[in-house]
Amino acid sequence: MDKPFDIAWSILKQLQPFVPRKLDDQIGMGTFRAAYESPDVPHVTKFGSGQGVANALIQARLAEMYPELFVSEELHALPKTTSELPEWLTSGKKNQTERITGDILTGGEIENPFVFTQERGDPVTVTSPPSKDLDIALRNYLWEEYPTLQHLGLWDVKPENWAQMPGGIELPESITEGRIPGQVKIIDPQFNAYRKRGYYPDETIAENRRFQEGLPTLYEFAKPWYQGLSQYEDPGMVEDALTRLLISEDESLRGSLSALNP
Numbered sequence: 001m002d003k004p005f006d007i008a009w010s011i012l013k014q015l016q017p018f019v020p021r022k023l024d025d026q027i028g029m030g031t032f033r034a035a036y037e038s039p040d041v042p043h044v045t046k047f048g049s050g051q052g053v054a055n056a057l058i059q060a061r062l063a064e065m066y067p068e069l070f071v072s073e074e075l076h077a078l079p080k081t082t083s084e085l086p087e088w089l090t091s092g093k094k095n096q097t098e099r100i101t102g103d104i105l106t107g108g109e110i111e112n113p114f115v116f117t118q119e120r121g122d123p124v125t126v127t128s129p130p131s132k133d134l135d136i137a138l139r140n141y142l143w144e145e146y147p148t149l150q151h152l153g154l155w156d157v158k159p160e161n162w163a164q165m166p167g168g169i170e171l172p173e174s175i176t177e178g179r180i181p182g183q184v185k186i187i188d189p190q191f192n193a194y195r196k197r198g199y200y201p202d203e204t205i206a207e208n209r210r211f212q213e214g215l216p217t218l219y220e221f222a223k224p225w226y227q228g229l230s231q232y233e234d235p236g237m238v239e240d241a242l243t244r245l246l247i248s249e250d251e252s253l254r255g256s257l258s259a260l261n262p
Contacts, residue, residue: 015117026093049102050114054253077228104241121163155193192256200262208260
């Protein structure tokens with residue numbers, strides 16, 4: 001399953017972004033981006049600040065290695081110019097005064113969004129109160145089953161960050177108590193949590209090396225954003241700001257990778 005990144009990436013680039021027709025098409029909004037669905041396509045499009053792209057890079061590589069567990073996010077150029085995008089694109093669905101901030105030029109509300117797409121699954125319905133114990137149990141289970149994930153500092157694998165998808169794993173009911181049923185994959189994890197270096201068996205060293213050998217640079221990963229600079233009102237300023245963003249994200253990436261080698 002482990003193909004060279006550029007070949008796999010060209011195949012995956014079938015999830016073309018779309019501009020949502022209405023705010024009601026929003027299916028979720030996080031710290032960095034808002035996600036939309038469309039009845040016409042089998043994937044979601046996300047618009048946001050561009051922050052968190054280092055996590056998206058790690059997630060994309062893990063989706064190549066463990067397609068049963070992770071769903072990658074793809075980066076794209078804007079499908080329309082910024083002047084043609086709806087003003088509510090990064091507003092909250094339930095509360096339109098709630099907005100994503102961190103615009104690459106102003107630091108405020110998003111006026112120059114960046115685009116991701118991701119295969120769409122059925123969100124895990126959460127009816128019970130948040131459980132820190134469940135979140136930790138899920139993380140520990142994944143760390144044990146996939147040691148590379150521990151060395152990457154995987155965290156934030158609460159039920160809301162999973163989706164039911166064919167070909168996914170089935171989590172032990174002894175851990176989930178039925179709160180994450182069926183075949184599921186992780187759609188929105190985080191990395192670089194605190195972890196101890198510990199013991200590195202030979203097979204884990206080999207798996208960590210396999211992860212690193214197939215990992216592109218952050219600048220290679222973000223190439224679609226650079227290619228789409230003409231969609232912004234001031235391409236030069238956005239290009240400079242994007243490069244500064246990637247410098248910051250690269251520091252985060254190095255932190256996530258820091259425990260891969262003994």
